[in-house]
Amino acid sequence: METVIQGVLAGADEAIGHTPLIELRRMCAGMDGMVLAKCEFLSPGGSKKDRIARQMIDDAEASGLLSPGSTVVEVTSGNTGCGLAIVCAVRGYRFVCVMSKAASLERVRMMRILGAEVLLVDQAPESPPGQVGRRDLELVEQAAADYCRAHDAVRVDQFHWESNRRAHYLGTGREIWEQADGAIDAFVEFVGTGGTFAGVSAALKERTPEIRCYIVEPQSASYFGCHEYLGPHRIAGGGYARELDLIDHSMVEDYIPVNDEAAIQTARQLAAKEGLVVGTSSGANVAAALDLLRGRERGSRIAVVLTDTGLKYLSTPLFDV
Numbered sequence: 172m173e174t175v176i177q178g179v180l181a182g183a184d185e186a187i188g189h190t191p192l193i194e195l196r197r198m199c200a201g202m203d204g205m206v207l208a209k210c211e212f213l214s215p216g217g218s219k220k221d222r223i224a225r226q227m228i229d230d231a232e233a234s235g236l237l238s239p240g241s242t243v244v245e246v247t248s249g250n251t252g253c254g255l256a257i258v259c260a261v262r263g264y265r266f267v268c269v270m271s272k273a274a275s276l277e278r279v280r281m282m283r284i285l286g287a288e289v290l291l292v293d294q295a296p297e298s299p300p301g302q303v304g305r306r307d308l309e310l311v312e313q314a315a316a317d318y319c320r321a322h323d324a325v326r327v328d329q330f331h332w333e334s335n336r337r338a339h340y341l342g343t344g345r346e347i348w349e350q351a352d353g354a355i356d357a358f359v360e361f362v363g364t365g366g367t368f369a370g371v372s373a374a375l376k377e378r379t380p381e382i383r384c385y386i387v388e389p390q391s392a393s394y395f396g397c398h399e400y401l402g403p404h405r406i407a408g409g410g411y412a413r414e415l416d417l418i419d420h421s422m423v424e425d426y427i428p429v430n431d432e433a434a435i436q437t438a439r440q441l442a443a444k445e446g447l448v449v450g451t452s453s454g455a456n457v458a459a460a461l462d463l464l465r466g467r468e469r470g471s472r473i474a475v476v477l478t479d480t481g482l483k484y485l486s487t488p489l490f491d492v
């Protein structure tokens with residue numbers, strides 16, 4: 172018989188969510204307003220994507236798509252893969268993760284130690300090594316579709332499944348609002364699939380419709396803001412310059428471009444000043460929030476997500492300090 176001890180969780184999947192919200196007082200010193208950072212990098216898999224991994228598996232189980240022994244396949248730059256590897260390990264599914272060779276070594280090794288199989292797909296000839304471009308993503312999608320056909324595997328799809336948005340609507344967004352006691356004026360978020368932006372914005376606006384929600388994009392792939400795709404960038408996890416089904420653009424106040432240098436420098440400052448070791452997209456979120464505080468959001472309380480742990484970037488230029 173299962174024993175249940177109060178306060179003890181039954182598995183790593185239950186440790187996902189309920190992350191702290193920290194005010195970035197040192198980064199904002201002397202400024203009018205504040206930035207509140209949702210510390211998703213503290214999740215078991217080191218990112219906010221653990222939330223959507225659990226929600227996608229929950230939903231696939233509920234709809235009968237998964238049964239004991241099923242194989243789960245997903246395309247991922249690494250974070251969703253880590254989350255799925257954790258949830259699949261705990262619940263007894265085989266997990267195959269398809270990713271571009273541009274992804275960092277730490278991500279690949281982390282998934283392998285979690286028992287996942289990693290299928291690495293060559294980058295497009297025109298892509299610089301280590302930077303995932305639009306064409307690289309297409310190649311990875313194709314490889315995943317081929318694998319599913321050949322192996323009768325279940326493809327979970329973070330770009331199209333409503334589970335992605337719902338995880339952040341029920342979890343991240345609601346938690347931010349409750350932790351801040353509703354004291355939020357704006358939300359700023361770098362988009363990959365758009366699931367976090369969509370879910371958090373919906374949860375916040377449902378409670379306070381005046382909250383302004385901004386999308387952050389790499390300057391060189393300012394697809395929604397400027398309809399531009401000038402080339403690859405160094406902000407991992409998004410900026411794919413493609414349409415995103417999960418996003419309702421009527422929720423978007425504006426689109427904020429951030430360049431690679433600002434994202435990287437801000438991530439380094441978050442470590443050195445705030446003791447928060449996070450990745451470049453977290454740096455991009457905070458860089459955009461600080462820009463807004465200096466300008467049209469002066470005096471506001473801006474919520475951001477610290478998406479993933481910087482330890483996933485040890486081998487990248489982020490750590491060349």
Ligand SMILES: Cc1ncc(COP(=O)(O)O)c(C=O)c1O
Nearest residue numbers: 250362363364365366367408452
């Ligand atoms: C490091 C990182 N930042 C940002 C994002 C974008 O999040 P979303 O897909 O919810 O838009 C991702 C998504 O994979 C990510 O891995």
